[in-house]
Amino acid sequence: MPEILKNGPPKFDTEMWANIEAMKVGGQGTMGGSIQDVTEFITTLPEFPNVKNMCDLGGSHGFYTMALLDKNPQLRGTILDLPKVAELAKELISEMGYAERIDTIGADIKTDVSIGEGYDLVFASHVIYGWKGHLKDILKRINKAMVPGGVFVSNHLSMDEDECGPVSGTMVELMTRLMGYPTHHLSEDELKSALESSGFGDFTVRPAEEARQYRCLILAARKLKGGNRNV
Ligand SMILES: C[S@@+](CC[C@H](N)C(=O)[O-])C[C@H]1O[C@@H](n2cnc3c(N)ncnc32)[C@H](O)[C@@H]1O
Structure with a gap:
Protein backbone atom coordinates (compact mmCIF):
# COMPACT_ATOMS: atom_id res chain seq x y z
CA MET A 1 0.00 0.00 0.00
CA PRO A 2 2.76 2.57 0.80
CA GLU A 3 4.33 1.87 -2.61
CA ILE A 4 1.01 2.40 -4.38
CA LEU A 5 0.28 5.54 -2.40
CA LYS A 6 3.70 6.96 -3.33
CA ASN A 7 3.91 5.79 -6.95
CA GLY A 8 0.31 5.32 -8.02
CA PRO A 9 -1.63 2.10 -8.70
CA PRO A 10 -0.57 -0.57 -11.20
CA LYS A 11 -2.35 -0.94 -14.53
CA PHE A 12 -5.54 -2.89 -13.73
CA ASP A 13 -5.25 -6.52 -14.84
CA THR A 14 -8.48 -7.81 -16.43
CA GLU A 15 -7.03 -11.36 -16.36
CA MET A 16 -8.19 -11.61 -12.74
CA TRP A 17 -11.74 -12.12 -14.05
CA ALA A 18 -10.74 -15.01 -16.36
CA ASN A 19 -10.43 -17.60 -13.62
CA ILE A 20 -12.97 -20.36 -13.20
CA GLN A 28 -21.65 -18.42 -4.86
CA ASP A 37 -32.91 -9.45 -4.23
CA VAL A 38 -32.27 -9.16 -7.96
CA THR A 39 -34.56 -12.07 -8.86
CA GLU A 40 -37.38 -10.71 -6.73
CA PHE A 41 -36.94 -7.23 -8.22
CA ILE A 42 -36.86 -8.36 -11.86
CA THR A 43 -39.57 -11.01 -11.65
CA THR A 44 -42.01 -8.49 -10.16
CA LEU A 45 -41.50 -5.96 -12.98
CA PRO A 46 -44.67 -5.91 -15.10
CA GLU A 47 -42.66 -6.70 -18.25
CA PHE A 48 -41.11 -9.89 -16.88
CA PRO A 49 -43.79 -12.41 -17.94
CA ASN A 50 -43.29 -11.31 -21.58
CA VAL A 51 -39.49 -11.06 -21.81
CA LYS A 52 -37.89 -13.52 -24.24
CA ASN A 53 -34.29 -12.43 -24.80
CA MET A 54 -32.02 -11.13 -22.09
CA CYS A 55 -28.38 -10.12 -22.05
CA ASP A 56 -26.30 -10.33 -18.87
CA LEU A 57 -23.58 -7.77 -19.49
CA GLY A 58 -20.32 -8.74 -17.78
CA GLY A 59 -22.32 -11.77 -16.68
CA SER A 60 -19.34 -13.99 -15.76
CA HIS A 61 -20.69 -17.03 -13.83
CA GLY A 62 -24.19 -16.44 -15.27
CA PHE A 63 -25.94 -17.28 -12.00
CA TYR A 64 -28.29 -14.27 -12.18
CA THR A 65 -29.38 -15.32 -15.67
CA MET A 66 -29.90 -18.92 -14.56
CA ALA A 67 -32.09 -17.76 -11.64
CA LEU A 68 -34.21 -15.64 -14.01
CA LEU A 69 -34.54 -18.44 -16.57
CA ASP A 70 -35.83 -20.68 -13.79
CA LYS A 71 -38.69 -18.18 -13.30
CA ASN A 72 -39.65 -17.81 -16.96
CA PRO A 73 -39.65 -20.86 -19.28
CA GLN A 74 -39.78 -18.79 -22.50
CA LEU A 75 -36.69 -16.74 -21.58
CA ARG A 76 -33.31 -17.21 -23.30
CA GLY A 77 -30.11 -15.61 -22.08
CA THR A 78 -26.84 -14.32 -23.46
CA ILE A 79 -23.83 -13.91 -21.20
CA LEU A 80 -21.59 -11.23 -22.65
CA ASP A 81 -18.13 -10.99 -21.13
CA LEU A 82 -14.47 -10.64 -22.06
CA PRO A 83 -13.48 -13.42 -24.52
CA LYS A 84 -11.54 -15.56 -22.01
CA VAL A 85 -14.28 -15.20 -19.37
CA ALA A 86 -16.98 -16.03 -21.94
CA GLU A 87 -15.14 -19.25 -22.83
CA LEU A 88 -15.08 -20.33 -19.18
CA ALA A 89 -18.70 -19.21 -18.73
CA LYS A 90 -19.70 -21.50 -21.61
CA GLU A 91 -18.25 -24.49 -19.74
CA LEU A 92 -19.91 -23.47 -16.49
CA ILE A 93 -23.28 -22.97 -18.20
CA SER A 94 -23.02 -26.46 -19.65
CA GLU A 95 -21.98 -27.92 -16.28
CA MET A 96 -25.03 -26.28 -14.68
CA GLY A 97 -27.35 -27.71 -17.39
CA TYR A 98 -28.32 -24.45 -19.17
CA ALA A 99 -26.46 -24.92 -22.48
CA GLU A 100 -29.73 -25.10 -24.45
CA LYS A 136 -23.59 7.62 -21.47
CA ASP A 137 -20.93 5.95 -23.63
CA ILE A 138 -22.00 2.48 -22.54
CA LEU A 139 -25.69 3.23 -21.87
CA LYS A 140 -26.28 4.49 -25.43
CA ARG A 141 -24.82 1.26 -26.79
CA ILE A 142 -27.00 -0.79 -24.46
CA ASN A 143 -30.02 1.23 -25.59
CA LYS A 144 -29.23 0.51 -29.23
CA ALA A 145 -29.15 -3.25 -28.57
CA MET A 146 -32.64 -3.24 -27.00
CA VAL A 147 -36.17 -3.31 -28.38
CA PRO A 148 -38.33 -0.23 -27.65
CA GLY A 149 -40.00 -0.67 -24.28
CA GLY A 150 -37.23 -3.08 -23.22
CA VAL A 151 -35.94 -2.93 -19.66
CA PHE A 152 -32.41 -2.24 -18.50
CA VAL A 153 -31.63 -3.31 -14.91
CA SER A 154 -28.54 -2.17 -13.05
CA ASN A 155 -27.25 -3.78 -9.84
CA HIS A 156 -24.34 -1.79 -8.43
CA LEU A 157 -22.93 -0.74 -5.09
CA SER A 158 -23.98 2.66 -3.91
CA MET A 159 -22.43 4.79 -1.16
CA ASP A 160 -23.59 7.69 0.97
CA GLU A 161 -23.92 10.98 -0.86
CA ASP A 162 -20.65 12.28 0.62
CA GLU A 163 -18.95 9.03 -0.46
CA CYS A 164 -17.66 8.50 3.11
CA GLY A 165 -19.81 5.53 4.08
CA PRO A 166 -20.88 2.87 4.73
CA VAL A 167 -17.60 1.42 6.02
CA SER A 168 -17.95 -1.71 3.83
CA GLY A 169 -18.29 0.58 0.79
CA THR A 170 -15.21 2.62 1.71
CA MET A 171 -13.17 -0.59 2.19
CA VAL A 172 -14.24 -1.89 -1.23
CA GLU A 173 -13.46 1.51 -2.72
CA LEU A 174 -9.99 1.55 -1.16
CA MET A 175 -9.14 -1.94 -2.48
CA THR A 176 -10.58 -1.10 -5.88
CA ARG A 177 -8.53 2.05 -6.32
CA LEU A 178 -5.34 0.43 -4.99
CA MET A 179 -5.78 -2.18 -7.74
CA GLY A 180 -5.95 0.55 -10.39
CA TYR A 181 -9.70 0.33 -11.12
CA PRO A 182 -11.56 3.67 -11.24
CA THR A 183 -14.31 3.07 -8.67
CA HIS A 184 -16.76 0.54 -7.24
CA HIS A 185 -19.91 2.55 -6.64
CA LEU A 186 -22.48 4.55 -8.58
CA SER A 187 -24.98 7.04 -7.23
CA GLU A 188 -28.67 6.93 -8.09
CA ASP A 189 -28.54 10.52 -9.37
CA GLU A 190 -25.60 9.88 -11.68
CA LEU A 191 -27.13 6.71 -13.05
CA LYS A 192 -30.57 8.22 -13.62
CA SER A 193 -29.23 11.33 -15.27
CA ALA A 194 -26.98 9.31 -17.63
CA LEU A 195 -29.89 6.98 -18.44
CA GLU A 196 -32.17 9.93 -19.21
CA SER A 197 -29.65 11.29 -21.69
CA SER A 198 -29.26 7.87 -23.31
CA GLY A 199 -32.88 7.23 -24.30
CA PHE A 200 -34.17 5.65 -21.07
CA GLY A 201 -36.83 6.69 -18.57
CA ASP A 202 -39.72 5.40 -16.43
CA PHE A 203 -37.56 4.18 -13.54
CA THR A 204 -38.27 1.55 -10.91
CA VAL A 205 -35.85 1.74 -7.98
CA ARG A 206 -35.12 -0.56 -5.09
CA PRO A 207 -33.15 1.69 -2.77
CA ALA A 208 -29.94 0.37 -1.26
CA GLU A 209 -30.76 -1.05 2.18
CA GLU A 210 -28.92 0.58 5.06
CA ALA A 211 -28.63 -2.63 7.07
CA ARG A 212 -26.94 -4.65 4.33
CA GLN A 213 -23.23 -5.35 4.51
CA TYR A 214 -22.90 -4.33 0.86
CA ARG A 215 -25.35 -1.67 -0.20
CA CYS A 216 -26.63 -2.38 -3.71
CA LEU A 217 -28.91 -0.09 -5.63
CA ILE A 218 -31.12 -2.03 -8.05
CA LEU A 219 -32.63 0.20 -10.70
CA ALA A 220 -34.75 -0.54 -13.78
CA ALA A 221 -35.13 1.87 -16.71
CA ARG A 222 -37.21 1.42 -19.84
CA LYS A 223 -36.02 2.16 -23.36
CA LEU A 224 -38.30 4.98 -24.41
CA LYS A 225 -40.40 4.30 -27.48
CA GLY A 226 -39.35 6.56 -30.33
CA GLY A 227 -35.72 5.63 -29.87
CA ASN A 228 -32.66 7.08 -28.32
CA ARG A 229 -33.77 10.70 -28.41
CA ASN A 230 -30.59 12.32 -27.22
CA VAL A 231 -28.06 10.37 -29.25
C1 LIG B 1 -17.15 -7.82 -10.73
S1 LIG B 1 -17.48 -8.97 -12.01
C2 LIG B 1 -19.26 -9.09 -11.92
C3 LIG B 1 -19.76 -10.42 -12.35
C4 LIG B 1 -21.28 -10.57 -12.27
N1 LIG B 1 -21.95 -9.66 -13.17
C5 LIG B 1 -21.75 -10.36 -10.86
O1 LIG B 1 -22.37 -9.34 -10.56
O2 LIG B 1 -21.50 -11.23 -10.00
C6 LIG B 1 -17.28 -7.94 -13.45
C7 LIG B 1 -17.46 -8.72 -14.74
O3 LIG B 1 -17.52 -7.80 -15.83
C8 LIG B 1 -16.68 -8.25 -16.86
N2 LIG B 1 -16.15 -7.10 -17.59
C9 LIG B 1 -15.44 -6.06 -17.07
N3 LIG B 1 -15.07 -5.22 -18.04
C10 LIG B 1 -15.55 -5.74 -19.20
C11 LIG B 1 -15.47 -5.32 -20.56
N4 LIG B 1 -14.82 -4.23 -20.90
N5 LIG B 1 -16.08 -6.08 -21.49
C12 LIG B 1 -16.76 -7.23 -21.14
N6 LIG B 1 -16.86 -7.66 -19.86
C13 LIG B 1 -16.26 -6.93 -18.92
C14 LIG B 1 -15.55 -9.00 -16.13
O4 LIG B 1 -14.85 -9.88 -16.97
C15 LIG B 1 -16.30 -9.67 -15.02
O5 LIG B 1 -16.78 -10.93 -15.40
Whole structure:
Protein backbone atom coordinates (compact mmCIF):
# COMPACT_ATOMS: atom_id res chain seq x y z
CA MET A 1 0.00 0.00 0.00
CA PRO A 2 2.76 2.57 0.80
CA GLU A 3 4.33 1.87 -2.61
CA ILE A 4 1.01 2.40 -4.38
CA LEU A 5 0.28 5.54 -2.40
CA LYS A 6 3.70 6.96 -3.33
CA ASN A 7 3.91 5.79 -6.95
CA GLY A 8 0.31 5.32 -8.02
CA PRO A 9 -1.63 2.10 -8.70
CA PRO A 10 -0.57 -0.57 -11.20
CA LYS A 11 -2.35 -0.94 -14.53
CA PHE A 12 -5.54 -2.89 -13.73
CA ASP A 13 -5.25 -6.52 -14.84
CA THR A 14 -8.48 -7.81 -16.43
CA GLU A 15 -7.03 -11.36 -16.36
CA MET A 16 -8.19 -11.61 -12.74
CA TRP A 17 -11.74 -12.12 -14.05
CA ALA A 18 -10.74 -15.01 -16.36
CA ASN A 19 -10.43 -17.60 -13.62
CA ILE A 20 -12.97 -20.36 -13.20
CA GLU A 21 -12.48 -20.64 -9.44
CA ALA A 22 -12.92 -16.88 -8.99
CA MET A 23 -16.03 -16.99 -11.19
CA LYS A 24 -17.56 -19.81 -9.13
CA VAL A 25 -16.71 -18.04 -5.87
CA GLY A 26 -18.27 -14.85 -7.27
CA GLY A 27 -21.38 -16.78 -8.26
CA GLN A 28 -21.65 -18.42 -4.86
CA GLY A 29 -21.22 -15.01 -3.23
CA THR A 30 -24.32 -13.73 -5.03
CA MET A 31 -26.37 -16.39 -3.26
CA GLY A 32 -25.91 -14.63 0.08
CA GLY A 33 -28.75 -12.23 -0.66
CA SER A 34 -27.96 -10.49 -3.94
CA ILE A 35 -29.37 -13.10 -6.30
CA GLN A 36 -32.53 -13.26 -4.19
CA ASP A 37 -32.91 -9.45 -4.23
CA VAL A 38 -32.27 -9.16 -7.96
CA THR A 39 -34.56 -12.07 -8.86
CA GLU A 40 -37.38 -10.71 -6.73
CA PHE A 41 -36.94 -7.23 -8.22
CA ILE A 42 -36.86 -8.36 -11.86
CA THR A 43 -39.57 -11.01 -11.65
CA THR A 44 -42.01 -8.49 -10.16
CA LEU A 45 -41.50 -5.96 -12.98
CA PRO A 46 -44.67 -5.91 -15.10
CA GLU A 47 -42.66 -6.70 -18.25
CA PHE A 48 -41.11 -9.89 -16.88
CA PRO A 49 -43.79 -12.41 -17.94
CA ASN A 50 -43.29 -11.31 -21.58
CA VAL A 51 -39.49 -11.06 -21.81
CA LYS A 52 -37.89 -13.52 -24.24
CA ASN A 53 -34.29 -12.43 -24.80
CA MET A 54 -32.02 -11.13 -22.09
CA CYS A 55 -28.38 -10.12 -22.05
CA ASP A 56 -26.30 -10.33 -18.87
CA LEU A 57 -23.58 -7.77 -19.49
CA GLY A 58 -20.32 -8.74 -17.78
CA GLY A 59 -22.32 -11.77 -16.68
CA SER A 60 -19.34 -13.99 -15.76
CA HIS A 61 -20.69 -17.03 -13.83
CA GLY A 62 -24.19 -16.44 -15.27
CA PHE A 63 -25.94 -17.28 -12.00
CA TYR A 64 -28.29 -14.27 -12.18
CA THR A 65 -29.38 -15.32 -15.67
CA MET A 66 -29.90 -18.92 -14.56
CA ALA A 67 -32.09 -17.76 -11.64
CA LEU A 68 -34.21 -15.64 -14.01
CA LEU A 69 -34.54 -18.44 -16.57
CA ASP A 70 -35.83 -20.68 -13.79
CA LYS A 71 -38.69 -18.18 -13.30
CA ASN A 72 -39.65 -17.81 -16.96
CA PRO A 73 -39.65 -20.86 -19.28
CA GLN A 74 -39.78 -18.79 -22.50
CA LEU A 75 -36.69 -16.74 -21.58
CA ARG A 76 -33.31 -17.21 -23.30
CA GLY A 77 -30.11 -15.61 -22.08
CA THR A 78 -26.84 -14.32 -23.46
CA ILE A 79 -23.83 -13.91 -21.20
CA LEU A 80 -21.59 -11.23 -22.65
CA ASP A 81 -18.13 -10.99 -21.13
CA LEU A 82 -14.47 -10.64 -22.06
CA PRO A 83 -13.48 -13.42 -24.52
CA LYS A 84 -11.54 -15.56 -22.01
CA VAL A 85 -14.28 -15.20 -19.37
CA ALA A 86 -16.98 -16.03 -21.94
CA GLU A 87 -15.14 -19.25 -22.83
CA LEU A 88 -15.08 -20.33 -19.18
CA ALA A 89 -18.70 -19.21 -18.73
CA LYS A 90 -19.70 -21.50 -21.61
CA GLU A 91 -18.25 -24.49 -19.74
CA LEU A 92 -19.91 -23.47 -16.49
CA ILE A 93 -23.28 -22.97 -18.20
CA SER A 94 -23.02 -26.46 -19.65
CA GLU A 95 -21.98 -27.92 -16.28
CA MET A 96 -25.03 -26.28 -14.68
CA GLY A 97 -27.35 -27.71 -17.39
CA TYR A 98 -28.32 -24.45 -19.17
CA ALA A 99 -26.46 -24.92 -22.48
CA GLU A 100 -29.73 -25.10 -24.45
CA ARG A 101 -30.97 -21.74 -23.21
CA ILE A 102 -27.89 -19.57 -22.59
CA ASP A 103 -25.45 -18.39 -25.27
CA THR A 104 -22.19 -16.57 -24.70
CA ILE A 105 -20.61 -13.64 -26.51
CA GLY A 106 -16.93 -12.96 -25.95
CA ALA A 107 -16.36 -9.22 -26.42
CA ASP A 108 -14.68 -6.27 -24.79
CA ILE A 109 -17.52 -3.80 -24.38
CA LYS A 110 -15.00 -0.97 -24.16
CA THR A 111 -13.91 -1.50 -27.74
CA ASP A 112 -16.18 -3.95 -29.58
CA VAL A 113 -18.91 -2.20 -31.51
CA SER A 114 -21.86 -4.54 -31.11
CA ILE A 115 -23.21 -6.08 -27.93
CA GLY A 116 -25.96 -7.89 -29.86
CA GLU A 117 -29.50 -6.79 -30.66
CA GLY A 118 -33.19 -7.35 -29.97
CA TYR A 119 -32.88 -7.73 -26.19
CA ASP A 120 -36.00 -7.03 -24.17
CA LEU A 121 -34.02 -7.23 -20.92
CA VAL A 122 -30.43 -6.16 -20.34
CA PHE A 123 -29.00 -6.81 -16.90
CA ALA A 124 -25.71 -5.26 -15.75
CA SER A 125 -24.33 -6.22 -12.35
CA HIS A 126 -21.11 -4.77 -10.94
CA VAL A 127 -19.73 -3.97 -14.39
CA ILE A 128 -20.44 -0.39 -15.47
CA TYR A 129 -18.38 1.23 -12.68
CA GLY A 130 -15.60 1.52 -15.24
CA TRP A 131 -17.67 4.14 -17.10
CA LYS A 132 -18.27 6.39 -14.08
CA GLY A 133 -18.18 9.99 -15.26
CA HIS A 134 -19.03 8.98 -18.86
CA LEU A 135 -21.79 6.40 -18.36
CA LYS A 136 -23.59 7.62 -21.47
CA ASP A 137 -20.93 5.95 -23.63
CA ILE A 138 -22.00 2.48 -22.54
CA LEU A 139 -25.69 3.23 -21.87
CA LYS A 140 -26.28 4.49 -25.43
CA ARG A 141 -24.82 1.26 -26.79
CA ILE A 142 -27.00 -0.79 -24.46
CA ASN A 143 -30.02 1.23 -25.59
CA LYS A 144 -29.23 0.51 -29.23
CA ALA A 145 -29.15 -3.25 -28.57
CA MET A 146 -32.64 -3.24 -27.00
CA VAL A 147 -36.17 -3.31 -28.38
CA PRO A 148 -38.33 -0.23 -27.65
CA GLY A 149 -40.00 -0.67 -24.28
CA GLY A 150 -37.23 -3.08 -23.22
CA VAL A 151 -35.94 -2.93 -19.66
CA PHE A 152 -32.41 -2.24 -18.50
CA VAL A 153 -31.63 -3.31 -14.91
CA SER A 154 -28.54 -2.17 -13.05
CA ASN A 155 -27.25 -3.78 -9.84
CA HIS A 156 -24.34 -1.79 -8.43
CA LEU A 157 -22.93 -0.74 -5.09
CA SER A 158 -23.98 2.66 -3.91
CA MET A 159 -22.43 4.79 -1.16
CA ASP A 160 -23.59 7.69 0.97
CA GLU A 161 -23.92 10.98 -0.86
CA ASP A 162 -20.65 12.28 0.62
CA GLU A 163 -18.95 9.03 -0.46
CA CYS A 164 -17.66 8.50 3.11
CA GLY A 165 -19.81 5.53 4.08
CA PRO A 166 -20.88 2.87 4.73
CA VAL A 167 -17.60 1.42 6.02
CA SER A 168 -17.95 -1.71 3.83
CA GLY A 169 -18.29 0.58 0.79
CA THR A 170 -15.21 2.62 1.71
CA MET A 171 -13.17 -0.59 2.19
CA VAL A 172 -14.24 -1.89 -1.23
CA GLU A 173 -13.46 1.51 -2.72
CA LEU A 174 -9.99 1.55 -1.16
CA MET A 175 -9.14 -1.94 -2.48
CA THR A 176 -10.58 -1.10 -5.88
CA ARG A 177 -8.53 2.05 -6.32
CA LEU A 178 -5.34 0.43 -4.99
CA MET A 179 -5.78 -2.18 -7.74
CA GLY A 180 -5.95 0.55 -10.39
CA TYR A 181 -9.70 0.33 -11.12
CA PRO A 182 -11.56 3.67 -11.24
CA THR A 183 -14.31 3.07 -8.67
CA HIS A 184 -16.76 0.54 -7.24
CA HIS A 185 -19.91 2.55 -6.64
CA LEU A 186 -22.48 4.55 -8.58
CA SER A 187 -24.98 7.04 -7.23
CA GLU A 188 -28.67 6.93 -8.09
CA ASP A 189 -28.54 10.52 -9.37
CA GLU A 190 -25.60 9.88 -11.68
CA LEU A 191 -27.13 6.71 -13.05
CA LYS A 192 -30.57 8.22 -13.62
CA SER A 193 -29.23 11.33 -15.27
CA ALA A 194 -26.98 9.31 -17.63
CA LEU A 195 -29.89 6.98 -18.44
CA GLU A 196 -32.17 9.93 -19.21
CA SER A 197 -29.65 11.29 -21.69
CA SER A 198 -29.26 7.87 -23.31
CA GLY A 199 -32.88 7.23 -24.30
CA PHE A 200 -34.17 5.65 -21.07
CA GLY A 201 -36.83 6.69 -18.57
CA ASP A 202 -39.72 5.40 -16.43
CA PHE A 203 -37.56 4.18 -13.54
CA THR A 204 -38.27 1.55 -10.91
CA VAL A 205 -35.85 1.74 -7.98
CA ARG A 206 -35.12 -0.56 -5.09
CA PRO A 207 -33.15 1.69 -2.77
CA ALA A 208 -29.94 0.37 -1.26
CA GLU A 209 -30.76 -1.05 2.18
CA GLU A 210 -28.92 0.58 5.06
CA ALA A 211 -28.63 -2.63 7.07
CA ARG A 212 -26.94 -4.65 4.33
CA GLN A 213 -23.23 -5.35 4.51
CA TYR A 214 -22.90 -4.33 0.86
CA ARG A 215 -25.35 -1.67 -0.20
CA CYS A 216 -26.63 -2.38 -3.71
CA LEU A 217 -28.91 -0.09 -5.63
CA ILE A 218 -31.12 -2.03 -8.05
CA LEU A 219 -32.63 0.20 -10.70
CA ALA A 220 -34.75 -0.54 -13.78
CA ALA A 221 -35.13 1.87 -16.71
CA ARG A 222 -37.21 1.42 -19.84
CA LYS A 223 -36.02 2.16 -23.36
CA LEU A 224 -38.30 4.98 -24.41
CA LYS A 225 -40.40 4.30 -27.48
CA GLY A 226 -39.35 6.56 -30.33
CA GLY A 227 -35.72 5.63 -29.87
CA ASN A 228 -32.66 7.08 -28.32
CA ARG A 229 -33.77 10.70 -28.41
CA ASN A 230 -30.59 12.32 -27.22
CA VAL A 231 -28.06 10.37 -29.25
C1 LIG B 1 -17.15 -7.82 -10.73
S1 LIG B 1 -17.48 -8.97 -12.01
C2 LIG B 1 -19.26 -9.09 -11.92
C3 LIG B 1 -19.76 -10.42 -12.35
C4 LIG B 1 -21.28 -10.57 -12.27
N1 LIG B 1 -21.95 -9.66 -13.17
C5 LIG B 1 -21.75 -10.36 -10.86
O1 LIG B 1 -22.37 -9.34 -10.56
O2 LIG B 1 -21.50 -11.23 -10.00
C6 LIG B 1 -17.28 -7.94 -13.45
C7 LIG B 1 -17.46 -8.72 -14.74
O3 LIG B 1 -17.52 -7.80 -15.83
C8 LIG B 1 -16.68 -8.25 -16.86
N2 LIG B 1 -16.15 -7.10 -17.59
C9 LIG B 1 -15.44 -6.06 -17.07
N3 LIG B 1 -15.07 -5.22 -18.04
C10 LIG B 1 -15.55 -5.74 -19.20
C11 LIG B 1 -15.47 -5.32 -20.56
N4 LIG B 1 -14.82 -4.23 -20.90
N5 LIG B 1 -16.08 -6.08 -21.49
C12 LIG B 1 -16.76 -7.23 -21.14
N6 LIG B 1 -16.86 -7.66 -19.86
C13 LIG B 1 -16.26 -6.93 -18.92
C14 LIG B 1 -15.55 -9.00 -16.13
O4 LIG B 1 -14.85 -9.88 -16.97
C15 LIG B 1 -16.30 -9.67 -15.02
O5 LIG B 1 -16.78 -10.93 -15.40
